Amino acid sequence: xxKINCIIIDDEPLGRxxxxxxxxxxxxxxxxxxxxxxxxxxxxxxxxxxxxxxxDIEMPKITGLELLKxxxxxxxxxxxxxxxxxxxxxxxxxxxxxxxxPVRFDRFLKAIQKAKDYLNLKRNFNGxxxxxxxxxxxxxxxxxxxxLSEIIYIEAQGDYLNVETxxxxxxxxxxxxxxxxxxxxxxxLRIQRSFILNLDFVRSIHGNKVELLNGxxxxxxxxxxxxxxxxxxx
Numbered sequence: 088x089x090k091i092n093c094i095i096i097d098d099e100p101l102g103r104x105x106x107x108x109x110x111x112x113x114x115x116x117x118x119x120x121x122x123x124x125x126x127x128x129x130x131x132x133x134x135x136x137x138x139x140x141x142x143d144i145e146m147p148k149i150t151g152l153e154l155l156k157x158x159x160x161x162x163x164x165x166x167x168x169x170x171x172x173x174x175x176x177x178x179x180x181x182x183x184x185x186x187x188x189p190v191r192f193d194r195f196l197k198a199i200q201k202a203k204d205y206l207n208l209k210r211n212f213n214g215x216x217x218x219x220x221x222x223x224x225x226x227x228x229x230x231x232x233x234x235l236s237e238i239i240y241i242e243a244q245g246d247y248l249n250v251e252t253x254x255x256x257x258x259x260x261x262x263x264x265x266x267x268x269x270x271x272x273x274x275x276l277r278i279q280r281s282f283i284l285n286l287d288f289v290r291s292i293h294g295n296k297v298e299l300l301n302g303x304x305x306x307x308x309x310x311x312x313x314x315x316x317x318x319x320x321x
Contacts, residue, residue: 091206093139095121096128096154097167098146102188106141106167109195115203125149129157137162139202144168155181160268163202181262183246201246205260222269224250224259231257235272239301241283251301276315278307286318 093116097103103121110116119135122128125146132140140162142151149157155164166185183205184198208225221234237252243263250257267277277283278297282305291298295312298304307315 089115089207089210090117091115091138091203092117092119092136093141094119094128094131094137095141096125096146096151097121097143098123098125099143102143102167105190106195109190109192110141110199112192113196113199116199125151125154129154132158132162138206139163139165139199141165141167145170161264163205165198165202181264183262201260208261209265222266224248224257224261226257226259233257235270235275235285236287238275238285239288239299240285240303240305241266243281273318276311276318278305278311278315280308286315289319 093110095103095106095110095118097106100123103123107118107121110118116139119137120128120131122131125142126148128140128142129149131137142154142164144151144166145168151164151166155161161181164182166182167188167190168185169188171187184201186194186198220236221232223230223232225231233250233252237254239251239253241263242249242251244258246260246262248259248261248263248266250259263277263281263283267275267283270283274286275283276286284297284299284305288299288301289297290300292307292315295306295309296304297307297315
């Protein structure tokens with residue numbers, strides 16, 4: 088079994104100690120370090136191979152959410168917080184799961200298993216994703232090949248994605264950022280934080296709305312509008 092290199096970030100010693108003690112009980116976790124200072128952790132991540140970060144959200148100097156956004160190719164994140172209302176913010180930034188303090192060991196194991204499944208799936212993708220005209224996703228216990236030409240759009244729904252094709256909708260547990268990396272095709276554009284769009288299916292643009300050939304209308308962020316026009320040759 089491949090070891091998962093992980094680090095722990097929490098400015099509170101007790102929080103760090105609890106999570107570290109839990110992590111030591113999981114045989115496939117390789118703890119590279121436990122950090123009080125998130126800035127030091129950020130430097131460490133940039134210089135070392137880290138697969139998983141277990142991070143508090145509310146910290147001085149830089150929050151866990153800001154840390155994730157700062158990293159160019161971030162590891163898998165599991166956020167730990169005393170405030171349940173931060174959970175949605177965590178999912179919006181691409182975290183695989185979140186834990187509410189005081190952390191229970193059974194809930195910790197569930198989050199770690201989710202991270203493990205995701206990392207295994209990502210490794211499989213890296214092995215399978217050799218051709219640029221298709222992707223492979225795991226859906227309903229199967230690895231499914233989907234031609235990029237059949238994808239209309241990909242929508243983020245919590246920690247799952249809905250891949251809408253010409254004939255079917257597939258659901259897979261994956262972040263939108265990871266899917267964006269997997270596709271790497273100029274016909275696809277992430278037009279806002281929840282949608283990746285196949286430009287071949289664009290019917291029209293009106294204001295900040297993009298209408299697709301299947302009749303669906305999706306809003307586009309202002310920051311992406313210029314790029315959309317450029318890719319459409321407008």
